[in-house]
Amino acid sequence: MNLVSCTVFSNREVSRGNFLITLQVPRGFAKPQPGQFVHLRVSHEAEPLLRRPYSLEGFVDRAGIRAVRIYFSVVGRGSRILASQPKGRRLDLIGPLGVGFSPRPRRLPILIAGGRGVAPLLFLSRRLAERKRPYVFLFGARSRGELYGVREIRGGRVHLATDDGAVGFHGSVFELLKREWEEGSHSPLSAEVFTCGPHGLLHEVSDFARERGIRCEASLEGPMACAVGACRGCPVPLLATADGRRYPAMCVEGPVMDATAVDWSRLP
Amino acid sequence: MKAGLAVRIGSLALRNPVLVASGIIGYGREYERLVALDRIGGIVTKTVTRHPRAGNPPPRVCETASGMLNSIGIENPGLAGFLEIKAPLLRDLPCAVIVSVEGEDVEEFRELVQGIDGSGIAHAIEVNISCPNVGPHGLRYSTDAGMAREVMGAIRPLTSLPLIAKLTPNVTRIGEIAEACEACGADAVSLVNTFIGMAVDSRSRKPILGTVLGGLSGPAIKPLALAKTWEVVQSVDIPVIGMGGITRPEDALEFLLLGATAIQVGTALFADPLLPEACVDGIASYLAEARASSIDEIIGSLEIPEGRGMIRAGRSERADREMAAAREGRAS
Numbered sequence: 001m002n003l004v005s006c007t008v009f010s011n012r013e014v015s016r017g018n019f020l021i022t023l024q025v026p027r028g029f030a031k032p033q034p035g036q037f038v039h040l041r042v043s044h045e046a047e048p049l050l051r052r053p054y055s056l057e058g059f060v061d062r063a064g065i066r067a068v069r070i071y072f073s074v075v076g077r078g079s080r081i082l083a084s085q086p087k088g089r090r091l092d093l094i095g096p097l098g099v100g101f102s103p104r105p106r107r108l109p110i111l112i113a114g115g116r117g118v119a120p121l122l123f124l125s126r127r128l129a130e131r132k133r134p135y136v137f138l139f140g141a142r143s144r145g146e147l148y149g150v151r152e153i154r155g156g157r158v159h160l161a162t163d164d165g166a167v168g169f170h171g172s173v174f175e176l177l178k179r180e181w182e183e184g185s186h187s188p189l190s191a192e193v194f195t196c197g198p199h200g201l202l203h204e205v206s207d208f209a210r211e212r213g214i215r216c217e218a219s220l221e222g223p224m225a226c227a228v229g230a231c232r233g234c235p236v237p238l239l240a241t242a243d244g245r246r247y248p249a250m251c252v253e254g255p256v257m258d259a260t261a262v263d264w265s266r267l268p
Numbered sequence: 269m270k271a272g273l274a275v276r277i278g279s280l281a282l283r284n285p286v287l288v289a290s291g292i293i294g295y296g297r298e299y300e301r302l303v304a305l306d307r308i309g310g311i312v313t314k315t316v317t318r319h320p321r322a323g324n325p326p327p328r329v330c331e332t333a334s335g336m337l338n339s340i341g342i343e344n345p346g347l348a349g350f351l352e353i354k355a356p357l358l359r360d361l362p363c364a365v366i367v368s369v370e371g372e373d374v375e376e377f378r379e380l381v382q383g384i385d386g387s388g389i390a391h392a393i394e395v396n397i398s399c400p401n402v403g404p405h406g407l408r409y410s411t412d413a414g415m416a417r418e419v420m421g422a423i424r425p426l427t428s429l430p431l432i433a434k435l436t437p438n439v440t441r442i443g444e445i446a447e448a449c450e451a452c453g454a455d456a457v458s459l460v461n462t463f464i465g466m467a468v469d470s471r472s473r474k475p476i477l478g479t480v481l482g483g484l485s486g487p488a489i490k491p492l493a494l495a496k497t498w499e500v501v502q503s504v505d506i507p508v509i510g511m512g513g514i515t516r517p518e519d520a521l522e523f524l525l526l527g528a529t530a531i532q533v534g535t536a537l538f539a540d541p542l543l544p545e546a547c548v549d550g551i552a553s554y555l556a557e558a559r560a561s562s563i564d565e566i567i568g569s570l571e572i573p574e575g576r577g578m579i580r581a582g583r584s585e586r587a588d589r590e591m592a593a594a595r596e597g598r599a600s
Contacts, residue, residue: 002302003542046334046487046515049486049539050331050336051538094302094541222326223327223331225338225538226292226298228294228298228299229298230293230294230298231291231329231338232328232340232343233329233338233340234326235325235328237325237326247322247323268326268478
């Protein structure tokens with residue numbers, strides 16, 4: 001983890017309100033793992049005050065150039081400013097931070113993405129493809145336009161869902177998981193789940209996994225102040241059966257965590 | 269010639285007046301790759317309580333206009349956990365280590381001060397009698413001069429380490445609390461802790477913080493913090509450590525000019541880990557430009573133009589007398 005200056009290499013709106021920004025980082029920047037994040041200062045102005053934590057969509061490392069890619073939606077002050085940063089603008093970030101996904105050997109990874117939560121799972125899918133590992137990628141979004149990155153998924157079996165039914169299954173990606181689990185004759189010893197998306201989806205997926213004893217990692221999202229474990233501003237509530245008296249910090253014990261231990265009902 | 273930046277807080281000599289505030293930098297190690305600890309005066313640790321605290325339910329932080337609300341709730345491993353797990357991390361830090369403590373009653377303050385004193389790792393103790401986020405007890409000791417006196421009086425005989433009383437701004441007359449701490453042997457006072465604040469989500473019709481109320485920090489509070497610090501420096505003779513919204517080196521200088529002996533960087537560190545070092549450099553170049561040989565020439569050198577009226581908001585009677593005396597002295 002380091003504080004590094006970075007330069008906007010490209011920044012484009014890939015669908016309405018959703019952007020992909022590529023930030024060139026120094027060559028000394030450590031290679032991030034899928035699921036790790038950076039704490040980005042979206043401008044050098046005094047407002048907004050705090051950095052923003054962004055999970056990485058990917059990492060570019062070729063021809064001596066290193067860059068991190070962030071897929072984000074405009075949801076507030078910080079993301080609106082980030083969306084307006086032109087090519088060549090210098091920013092700075094702290095990273096790579098946190099704990100990423102940890103797929104186990106010889107188990108089939110089932111990736112479940114909801115909306116912009118697809119970002120770290122695209123990163124993970126590329127890493128799996130590099131290692132020639134098979135995987136299943138279930139991706140749900142509101143509409144066709146938000147099915148970002150689907151055409152670049154290589155080496156995995158892909159199933160899509162949309163809320164409006166325009167593409168793939170008409171309904172929630174959670175239904176795709178239930179179907180995949182039943183029809184694929186998977187077992188907790190042969191498959192495991194990696195998920196990211198709205199907390200409602202993560203709640204459903206983790207209940208499903210807990211009931212069946214499936215190993216399940218989720219990438220969490222939430223406000224952070226320091227992002228290095230110092231301020232204790234990003235507590236994750238755990239179930240009483242896990243370690244309910246303790247609040248692990250999302251920034252250093254996550255953002256990827258054992259989804260079956262998280263008390264989603266107490267996580268805003 | 270390079271001007272001297274060293275300052276003293278009681279018997280503690282700091283290489284410069286720039287500290288990082290409690291609750292910001294953990295126990296130092298969390299930020300050691302980002303903050304140049306060997307260039308700053310010191311750090312104040314996360315507050316240690318007698319028993320472990322899990323902290324408050326989420327959400328604990330919320331960004332506001334030029335500021336941040338927090339309701340962390342002093343999540344910490346308790347005194348025994350601190351001594352076992354955290355103290356070894358602090359031992360070799362290349363700067364002064366000020367350990368922050370907070371008790372629920374006088375007895376807990378006693379145990380904490382004895383425990384920290386005995387550990388040998390602290391260069392000073394900051395007595396947090398002002399956290400807004402720990403239920404009914406926290407603010408009690410620094411909103412009431414009698415209770416502040418009770419705590420400071422009880423712990424003063426237990427240690428020869430410098431004792432710094434950290435004050436809340438959520439009072440009408442902060443100068444009187446500072447005077448009470450001084451009278452009971454505090455070596456310094458530090459201020460301000462956060463201002464009590466609240467954020468509401470109009471869409472969900474709910475408060476944003478898990479605890480409804482929280483503490484406001486960041487540049488939004490700097491003018492408020494300067495006013496409280498100004499009041500306190502006129503109320504006591506012991507060193508005052510100023511903080512609240514320091515975001516640029518100029519902000520640090522403003523606190524020094526109105527009489528703070530040292531400053532603490534807080535919330536802005538999250539955005540800019542290079543800020544403490546920048547404050548050191550900014551103070552040094554300010555002294556060079558002013559051709560000052562020592563920082564003592566800057567501290568308290570604020571000039572109040574003659575005849576400039578001052579409002580009385582919250583000043584103690586002693587502060588009033590001293591200001592009147594100062595004006596007479598200038599007139600004669």
